[in-house]
Amino acid sequence: MNKIIINTGLWSAILCLTSFVVWIISFTGIAISSPLFYWTNLEEYIDFVNNNNQFFQYLAKSFMIIFALGYMVLLFVFYEFVGIQRQLLAKIAIAFSLMFALLTTVHYFVQISAVRFAFIEEQFSGMEHFIQAKPTSVMSSVNMLAWTIFLGLSSLFMYFSFVPDSVTKSVRLGLLINSISCFFAGIGFLFQVDLITFISINLGVGVAFFMITISAIRFFIKQKPE
Helix, strand or coil: CCHHHHHHHHHHHHHHHHHHHHHHHHHHHHHHHCCCCCCCCHHHHHHHHHHCCCHHHHHHHHHHHHHHHHHHHHHHHHHCCCCHHHHHHHHHHHHHHHHHHHHHHHHHHHHHHHHHHHHHHCCCCCHHHCCCCCCCCHHHHHHHHHHHHHHHHHHHHHHHHCCCCCCCHHHHHHHHHHHHHHHHHHHHHHCCCHHHHHHHHHHHHHHHHHHHHHHHHHHHHHHCCC
């Protein structure tokens, strides 16, 4: 196997894993440095942002952009290890990963740029539709579309792309867990059952990607020539 393919897969998996580790650190930092916030109205959110350090918020959102791009590249590399008879399934998985990456990177970039600029300049007209903290905002829905349907379908099709064997067993299991977690998160979001969405996205997807990335790292290391 081409060294470029192996190294690209290895580093994209490491990038995804690192992004999730940074996200966990950021999530912990947010919980320690600021009180839990529930959306009520824009005025209270403005007060919350002005009175609490947003460093960990922006750090987490920045690394989610990196994660999305890393995941997209990782699936392109996975495609190289798929048998000819299942390449169509892998192509569909890649297509959904592109949709996921496009929507979620746009969402998070808007958060760390346009939304942040609005707070700096104190221009809040129409901002409610762009703020992630508001569950019913347009950008929140766009982001949830990416993390539930597109990421879930991408993982599911890639799961079916791999022939079941001992080498890819852990990667396949992680992909399956991730797709199930994404779909449950989507159901929770659509029916406004926040507990289901929270558990599925934070625990289900988190555990799944630790399995996928760690297993992928081991897999690519084994593919390196002696």
